[in-house]
Amino acid sequence: GALVYQYPRRTICKSGTSMRMECQAVGFQATSVAWYRQSPQKTFELIALSTVNSAIKYEQNFTQEKFPISHPNLSFSSMTVLNAYLEDRGLYLCGAREGGWDEQYFGPGTRLTVL
Amino acid sequence: AQSVTQPDARVTVSEGASLQLRCKYSYSGTPYLFWYVQYPRQGLQLLLKYYSGDPVVQGVNGFEAEFIKSNSSFHLRKASVHWSDSAVYFCAVSATGNYKYVFGAGTRLKVIA
Numbered sequence: 001g002a003l004v005y006q007y008p009r010r011t012i013c014k015s016g017t018s019m020r021m022e023c024q025a026v027g028f029q030a031t032s033v034a035w036y037r038q039s040p041q042k043t044f045e046l047i048a049l050s051t052v053n054s055a056i057k058y059e060q061n062f063t064q065e066k067f068p069i070s071h072p073n074l075s076f077s078s079m080t081v082l083n084a085y086l087e088d089r090g091l092y093l094c095g096a097r098e099g100g101w102d103e104q105y106f107g108p109g110t111r112l113t114v115l
Numbered sequence: 116a117q118s119v120t121q122p123d124a125r126v127t128v129s130e131g132a133s134l135q136l137r138c139k140y141s142y143s144g145t146p147y148l149f150w151y152v153q154y155p156r157q158g159l160q161l162l163l164k165y166y167s168g169d170p171v172v173q174g175v176n177g178f179e180a181e182f183i184k185s186n187s188s189f190h191l192r193k194a195s196v197h198w199s200d201s202a203v204y205f206c207a208v209s210a211t212g213n214y215k216y217v218f219g220a221g222t223r224l225k226v227i228a
Contacts, residue, residue, distance in 0.1 A: 006158075032214050034214060034215065034216070036216075036218075042220075043205065043218045043219060043220045043221050044159075044205070044216075044218040046215055046216070046217075049214050049215060051214075091158070093158055093159065095216065097214060103147075103149075103161075103164060104214075104216060106151075106158055106159045106161075107158060108157060108158040109157075109158040109159075111156070
């Protein structure tokens with residue numbers, strides 16, 4: 001079956017520091033990976049969509065300078081939260097999909113706490 | 116652009132009662148529709164999805180949803196809820212060929228004895 005793992009599951013960082021999170025697809029080829037953020041008491045917002053061999057597309061209010069993403073192969077993606085502040089806390093989900101299939105498989109998320 | 120509205124932020128039902136969680140979407144084309152559940156301190160779990168065909172789709176744990184195109188709705192139903200169904204439920208829409216999922220605000224379900 002198709003599974004998505006995310007590391008770490010929980011992390012705490014000091015305000016102004018950076019934190020890297022990883023997403024790994026198992027059992028399928030993750031041609032596209034979408035990163036979402038769920039801020040406290042809110043829904044999921046798309047940060048960016050990464051497709052192998054294509055440019056990464058960031059949504060409004062999210063930038064590469066703040067959330068650089070790497071998607072080097074069909075099983076792995078990572079995203080860094082640079083210079084994290086209180087408003088960056090929340091649950092970060094990675095959703096991966098294969099080829100022409102529209103269904104995304106979601107990982108369990110990385111919960112970021114900023115002190 | 117697509118959008119999703121879940122009009123009920125919180126729903127409380129008694130254990131054993133029936134349930135309907137509402138979802139309305141906005142999209143001019145043929146949508147792909149999903150219901151996800153989020154248990155406390157966890158990620159998203161897929162309950163069911165609709166791509167095409169029979170408008171009533173069956174999901175896990177006795178959940179089902181009906182796609183009504185004329186009403187732009189995709190309401191989630193369950194005949195008899197259990198206390199373990201207490202969670203937050205998200206409706207999501209994706210446009211054909213668009214990899215972006217748009218999520219509703221979520222409905223927090225509380226099942227009471």
